[in-house]
Amino acid sequence: MRTPIRAAVAVVAALAVLVPLVWFWYASLVPATYDMAAMGYPDYGGGPAVTHEHGGPRVADLTGPSGEPDVAVTLVARADGSRYTLNGTSPGPVIRAVQGQLVEVTLVNESIPDGVTLHWHGVDVPNAEDGVAGITQDAVARGGRHVYRFVVTDAGTYWYHSHQVSHEQVRRGLFGALVVTPPGSSANDQVVAVHTYDGRRTVNGVPGVSALTGRRIRVINTDAGPIRVWVSGTPFRVLAIDGHDVHEPAAITGEAVLVTAGGRADLQLETAGRVDVGGGAAIGTGSPIPAPKINVDFLAYGSPSGLGFDPAAANRRFAYTIGRRIGFLDGRPGMWWTVDGHLFPDVPMFMVVTGDVVRMTITNDSGEVHPMHLHGHHAVVLSRDGVAATGSPWWIDSLDVADGATYEIAFVADNPGIWADHCHNLEHVPEGLVAHLAYAGVASSFQVGGAAGNVPE
Template identity: 30%
Template sequence: MNRRHFLASASAAMVLPRPSFASALPLTLKAQSVTQQILPEGEGTTAMLGFNGSTPGPELRLKRGAQASIKVENALQEGTAVHWHGIRLENRMDGVPVLTQDLINPGDSKTYSFVPPDAGTYWYHSHYISQEQVARGLMGPLIVEDDMPVDVDHDVTVILSDWILNQDGSLVDEFTDMHSVAHAGYMGNFARAFLSRDEVRQGDRVRLRLINAATNRIFPLMLSGVSGSVVALDGMALSQPRDLSDLVLAPAQRADLIVDITGPVGFDMQTGQGGYRLAELRVSGENSERKPGPLPKLTAPNLPAPGSPAQHLTLTMMGGAMGGHHGGANIWSFNDVSDLPPDPFATIERGETVRITLANDTAFPHGIHLHGHHFYEVAADGSLGDLRDTTLLAARESRDVLCVFDNPGRWLIHCHMLSHAIGGMRTWVEVT
């Protein structure tokens, strides 16, 4: 689609379904076929998959430290499973077929029960043929609320995604096209942001929760009409707020912002040809009661501090177009092994600190996601950097991470460019 058509998506904000709160237990998510208005109003609709009649699915609001119970009903014609991305939960609730559970077959259901230990911004999505089911719409936001509400006027969730669409709005089924899998992955010709509200006031203080739910697209973002800071990444509060510039989200990454509204808010994806408008947040009226002041701080993460590493592992990303020879049997591999091996990449005693060198020996970027844990990115000077559950590595880039593996079970590690995952970039560790 041409640039004019792409920019037309900003004409109206797509408002997310109303939140579902954990007080109404159990919550229910029904995976089913849906018809969604992805293109601007007045243009064609799109046949997709979704939860509870829409995509994205409803925003789930959970209490930190409180038992959550979520029943997933499968009304599809194929199996599915749901992963609660970024939540440090019990292994058998992680939602990964083969490693942690059986498929939820058509007509069946499964109830996931867990206690979220960390407040923050997370999301849920299919983890079965996810390069297709997520692209078709099986995903939604999951918010673990702060113990003490943050002093803002509005809390707004923003979900980013993209699709390959025909002019009539129908979805192009190229989820496993081998050319895409070997290159940057399934990349849409149309993108937009879904917002949980479409209007604020001048002078409001707003928490923006940004979630990249695209299967492969990296979103370099620029916001207009706001002043403020990044206050959390991947659900984990930053020790110091960070400038809004250079805001880049790989697939599955999240960022929390606290901003003051200075005008209509534009969400733009930066490209070599300029900015593409993904959504707008309208301004109506003025907040005369909100006085300027320092941004509130979020509660610091309560994770164990890393000790001396008991192991130093290297995980090398290999393969793909222009990637050279590798020993894996698929398009991509980790350490010359494609797809889930029968034995773990590493066996780790519970509580051990492990240093992992992530080496991208390919011509494309990769967003590496570790299930069930967060890890520290190690800065160039050796100091501890950000806490993440997904780290973005540019082509030919390497980065060390430090992780305290305190959550027992079999945990998946994979590229969250989901085309690369289905192309072989998957492995696992066992924490005993």
């Protein structure tokens, strides 16, 4: 009798382990085709409950204006060996426009096998123009084309990149700069798009040291992690962060500027000098110097000025807590990123109504740094680790959140749609580090997966 009893006990013990594992595996499976707006669970941020379906617009209805464009560009995406290019180059062409102009970009997919889109990083475009496959459009298949139209309402330094299989396509070269200048501006500027190809850091696709041709240096970090930028041979000022001006920026010497993945910083050099971006890449002349030990603290840099809204009047308050744990993601066992303790797709959908004032607390306890990027909006940093901001309003669309750090940010919900809110280390997004901000009354028009093969991340 002992042998059957032992066998039965062993079977029961095995079932006690296997049944929960099978259940967790099954529960983690993501459908082949799904509506991103229907995934996860709604988080109302302490405000009244709202839903997508209120008879309002669909995402596809939230387009840019009609009319004759002021700037018209065609970008042809190609697979050129191990790199992807736009109009035969990587980075793609710099698109320049004047604040208030209507921009029209026609994207043509000549040979990208998985399809392609263009996301206008940092530009608060109408939702249908945001370029996220499966959320705001279908991926453009080989031989297809798609037209983006939007008014550039804010001057600043921005960039564009693919948001279809983005962790691969951006790394392989599908990106470029977008520069918007104020009317009448005659700024002597230079774009410095930093990107690492095959392990080698470059400026505008060129390794080593390039010539300095301007005094306003528009640094764009297109890589997956933060970079440190430092200037030698001249004092400098940080004129703008993520396309928004710094109020009364002070002259800087002996400090570096941390630019998070996806972020931008405009530096004004007082005289000719050298700008290093790490990895042996730089612009200017003179011998390289070691990177300074400290970074400019944007929490206190510059002087205060008005925000245009009152964060204390926030009617929705969200927590975006980043962690990591063992589990299943779409049936795959591993160590995955979590949002508010949940594994994708069981993550929050932050629900808002147009006009809401939103405060969001971002906490990172995951063991790695995360550059967090909210589409369609700019937010102001209120505090870091409980220390209130005292300098110029620090407006961001891409925020470097170090391990162990807590930031509080605020913004006005003034751009209806369904918007990605994710880590811009793009390798982290297929590993679960993505949530979305959704407006009441806005319904989806597109599906992740499906016939279009939409894979936004």
